[in-house]
Amino acid sequence: MTIISPSILSLDFSQLNSQMDAVNASRAQWLHYDVMDGHFVPNLTFGPDILKAFRKLTDRQLDVHLMISDPRKYAPVFAQAGAQWITFHYEAMNDAQDCRALAKELRALGVKPGISIKPQTPVSVLEALWQDFDLVLVMSVEPGFGGQQFDPSALDKITVLRQWAQAAGADLRIEVDGGINAETGKLCREAGADVLVAGSYIFKNNIVEAVDSLC
Numbered sequence: 001m002t003i004i005s006p007s008i009l010s011l012d013f014s015q016l017n018s019q020m021d022a023v024n025a026s027r028a029q030w031l032h033y034d035v036m037d038g039h040f041v042p043n044l045t046f047g048p049d050i051l052k053a054f055r056k057l058t059d060r061q062l063d064v065h066l067m068i069s070d071p072r073k074y075a076p077v078f079a080q081a082g083a084q085w086i087t088f089h090y091e092a093m094n095d096a097q098d099c100r101a102l103a104k105e106l107r108a109l110g111v112k113p114g115i116s117i118k119p120q121t122p123v124s125v126l127e128a129l130w131q132d133f134d135l136v137l138v139m140s141v142e143p144g145f146g147g148q149q150f151d152p153s154a155l156d157k158i159t160v161l162r163q164w165a166q167a168a169g170a171d172l173r174i175e176v177d178g179g180i181n182a183e184t185g186k187l188c189r190e191a192g193a194d195v196l197v198a199g200s201y202i203f204k205n206n207i208v209e210a211v212d213s214l215c
């Protein structure tokens with residue numbers, strides 16, 4: 001079953017309560033929370049206190065995507081703030097050993113760890129690493145902003161990841177984020193993704209219907 005994770009980057013904060021009521025009435029099972037530090041990506045978003053507020057607004061699983069230069073320092077802070085899933089970037093870490101150590105630390109805090117790659121990063125960097133994670137997030141746009149166009153090179157990465165997971169009999173979540181709508185979402189599902197993140201497509205349309213069209 002496909003999990004839909006609406007990205008609050010595109011939420012209209014002047015309509016916070018009504019939009020969250022619609023998310024809660026929809027078939028979305030997760031809520032995607034983009035953390036940007038103005039350094040790893042050229043944009044700034046939300047910290048842990050806002051995540052705590054969202055914890056009160058929904059019972060959906062909180063899916064935190066750290067687009068920050070120092071995930072080692074801040075990932076545990078978001079774990080304490082209520083995240084169920086925390087994904088950090090391969091490109092923000094020193095090496096594979098570093099990635100594994102943070103995944104282990106997150107698991108010890110009761111959080112499922114995810115690792116993400118940007119569009120320019122080959123999926124091969126994850127070959128010896130993906131089994132240490134519950135989730136791999138394939139970015140289908142350059143991280144930093146909503147409303148960009150889907151990069152189809154994400155589809156090949158998703159296909160390879162799903163082949164690795166199937167060959168190992170592993171229960172890996174493969175998430176894709178950026179430019180997802182009914183059409184690109186279908187392509188991603190067919191390639192093997194089982195978590196679709198969508199921001200503008202969900203929050204700039206009828207929320208319940210947009211989520212339905214992605215399922």
Ligand SMILES: O=C(CO)[C@@H](O)[C@H](O)COP(=O)(O)O
Nearest residue numbers: 007143144146147179199200
């Ligand atoms: O992480 C990001 C952007 O860096 C995403 O989560 C965006 O929020 C997706 O927005 P859309 O492409 O769906 O508008």
